[in-house]
Amino acid sequence: MAVKARETLESKQISITTLGILMVVVVGYTLLYNQFANTLEDYRLKTIVGVISLVIMMGGFLISLRYITTVYEMVITHDRLIIDRKIFFWKKTVLEVKLDQIKKIIPIEEAKKVEGQMRNYTLTNMDGKRKYMIQYEEQGKICSAKIQCSGKFHEILKKQVKI
Template structure:
């Protein structure tokens, strides 16, 4: 299985604006929790509210960490398009499409809704990496995948698909 093209899509570093918004949310949430907890007299109720508050904060932190650290590795072989998602050290193949099943490759602006499932494998806007819609057939339905890659990668894919 010879690799024709390989592309890695990493999220860029968190911006100062986003970091500021996260800090305001954390400080505001902590302040509101503190105000509410000080009004409670029952120790058991305070403990329950504290544990629930901690679970909400940890859940929010883990969800934001997941989106910040997501990396997509896209590989084109002679007969397949394979997309792997990496989060820290977990790696999972999230899409594997045969080249012969791909029907259209369009810029995201020209794409229309399809009858099957639409999956998104893009991150924030990045220089030099445009967003495309790859439409493919699976189980008799036309499905689509939004990908973000360089022009060289998409040209290699179009040559194999013969579009």
């Protein structure tokens, strides 16, 4: 299985807006919890509210870490497009499509609604990485996947698919 092209899509930077919103939510949640906890007289109830609050904050933190640390590795072989998703050190193949199943590769701006399954393998807007829609046939249905890649990777994919 000869690799024709390989590309890694990782979110190296977090936007200032996202970071600001995250900070406002954390500070607001902490102040709201503090205000609510100070009004409670019962020590057991304060403890229960504190534990529930901690679980909610930890859940939010883990969800935000998942989106910040997501990396997509895309590989084009002689007959397949393979996309792996990595979160920290967990790696999972999320898409494996034969190149002869791919019907269209178009910029996301030109994409229309697809009736089949829609998958998204993009991150935030990044310099030099445009978003494209790949339409492919799977089990008799037209499905689509949004990918984000460089122009060079896009050209190699189009050449391999022969579109």
